[in-house]
Amino acid sequence: MTESDKPVVVRFAPSPTGNIHIGNARTALFNWLYAMKSGGDFILRFDDTDRQRSTVEFAEGIERDLRWLGVEPDRMEWQSRRFPAYDAAAQKLKDAGLLYPCYETGEELERKRKLRLARRLPPVYGRDALKLSDEDKARFEAEGRQPHWRFMLPNFESDPFETRRTEIHWDDVVRGPQTVDLASMSDPVLVRGDGTYLYTLPSVVDDIEMGVSHIIRGDDHVTNTGAQIALFQALGADAPAFGHHNLLTAASGEGLSKRSNALSIASLRETGIEPMAVNSLAVLIGTSHSVEAVPSMEALQDIFTPDMASKSAAKFDPSELGALNRALIHETPYDRVAARLTDMGVDEHRAEAFWLAVRGNLDVVEDARHWWGVVKNGPAGDAVLEDEDIAYVREAFALLPPEPWGADTWSTWTSAVKQASGRKGRALFMPLRIALTGSRSGPELADLLPLIGREGTLARRP
Template sequence: MTPIVRFAPSPTGYIHIGNTRTALFNWLFALKNGGQMVLRFDDTDVERSKTEYVEAIAEDVEWLGIKPFRVEYQSKRFAEYAAAAERLKAAGLLYPCYETAEELDLKRKLRLARRLPPVYGRDALKLSDEDKAKLEAEGKRPHWRFLLPNFKDDPFAPVRTEVHWDDLVRGPETVDLASLSDPVLIREDGTYLYTFTSVVDDIDMNITHIIRGDDHVTNSGVQISIFEAMGAKSPQLGHHNLLTTATGEGLSKRTGALSVGSLRRAGYEPMAVASLAVLTGTSENVVAMPDMNALAAIFDPASTSKSSSKFDPADLDALNRALIHAMPFSDAKDRLAALGIQGDDAEAFWLAVRSNLTFVSDAAQWWAIVKNGPASDEPLADEDRDFVRAAFDVLPSEPWNHETWKSWTDAVKVQSGRKGKGLFMPLRIALTGRSSGPELADLLPLLGREGTLARRP
């Protein structure tokens, strides 16, 4: 059987790194096990779901290197949800309730005052057809609850009813249905809740494994019950820990915290983001993996910590640098061309500067230095000016190569008596306008003798 997983974002905002962790866990599981992934937009909230978010999420998923084999939209499946709801109603498992939010809140407080668990007491099951007709004549519209199978004969006398599953991430898990309220599956306005629609979709789309955040652990007991009520077997479940910001705050699509789009626009490589999103909070060392196949090879859901983990974007810089320092010119060529870096010396330039870059876009600064002259970051000290002028008098003749820098500095050492930092730093500043950067042995052939002499102070 081919494993089929799904990533089901709600297009009510831009996905953040926490959503990305879920998407990547599912994709890597599919990749490692020869499976497939469905991208399913939970867009039943018609008012808040927006096309711009759908497009942005699809772009983010593609940028990360995730390749779903099909894309689905819950907004196109209302007929399927209505049919499934009718089947549950006919079986007596979906019943109408008329309490307002205020009335429900009061009932919860009364139960707490009596030291009872604040679960719904199923009062609506006591309503007669006449009671319901009267309430609806008064303008009240029902919301619909699923009757949990947590009793023997009397629904008003729930008993401990354990739902067990072997979690892909957390190991053996148990939820007691008697500790839960019957979940609302359909709101008063007739819209469906995720708890219900996701089960209908998972059945229809033959989902075999569900990997999601551990804030859904309790939901799992309810959803397993709904699967069984609809005559289906629950997919195998896995619940990974959640990511927080570096300060421990939760992530939210509404605030845009650590959105994938913002990280992409900042210049981070997709594999830097993927590596940190997946490996943070696991037993693996957090290192930059070169591609998805390499990341899938070390991916193990069971190695994930049960406690939340902090995602610090500052950690991305080191991973990004590692990827760029190893990036061949063939991978960078088109992106460099977009920055105006092209020509016969583009490859030699890339190989010279890549080990000093955090982002590919940083190469543009060094291209300007090579082609247009030193940066203005650090001026040459007055006490070094005569030394540098004299050093330019002993520039080697062409042709120049990787050995030219050593030949030149050897001659300057003999001429001036300087050595070490006192010799090399003034020359670096004169040539580049910076006190650090790529190896000058690599840059000098790119400058050429004429271009180097033009930098004489």
């Protein structure tokens, strides 16, 4: 089977240690859309090997957030259930002499790093642990030191202390041809001193065993990819294709953090932002395509290609979400919000006409609740009639046309009021709007009036 014949399998592998934010959603969506365009599978894989910080609640929240966005995993996996596979891979590397124990403390490593910098040498680990005798190791362990384990990069010919330039190349599905020199890197730590695994080994083992064909992630992992490709090869596997998209940052350039709830998917949902507003921004910002409100995941899939992402960070202003949200709502057909309107108590026989009347004035769908209250119960705002307008409005209400009321009722009524009062423009319309809604702005009164009805309108006469 050639590389092009392999089924596409992608994965999104968050740590369930907090709520995912819009930056995480960008990675999930890049993978999801790539799988959808390729007829492939999407794995949601929880990196929950940190048992102290990972929680079931956060994992459930991540799954809920993704499904709300429209990302439906084909399968879900939990790394905490796969430790035997990681243990076996670690032992295989140890047996091959590629995973070696190191006993330096963090302070000792920092001193060595600074010493190399002072000598104008790259701050990479010098493999000093390879020089330790069995007696040295026994002495360290007698002191209570537990080794961490490093993967020996294949960046030398025969002497591991004589590294040479060793280039790893791949054709990145986002960035194009990429090169990393393994001689510029320290041997990565795969196992901590307490025996727990860092991200790298479990990730590679899972990618091999789960048949992952493409790894699409943030460009902060570009350098790591060289070491991971070497690890794939050390475990006897071909590396998947890689893609590294630009990161989503705040307008200030600061990165986003799961530890802060700002811009978390859960918080955006709670504030009334629509899923496709999040999806549109998360995918299109920082790409060759203009940022626009895309109405559906299918339409976004038609637009998406992984190489559309630029190489610079994708900075955005949260206010852009509001603008996209309004644009989406203003074009949303009734059938997509019917159930939500029912939950608000909107009468079924008036619901579609009501939605079409008010959607152009909404920031979030929930705002429709206010306007339904206006239609059903009367004015609900802080605008009040001026003294000189009260008599005018009373006279105007006396001119209300008989039912049935329809699309022409407003113009019929205001024409009669204009002729009787001599008023026109704002002086004619604004007092009527305030009397009917309690607000100085809002949906077209021509659309609201038939919904309020003649009896409901007369009840608002001052």
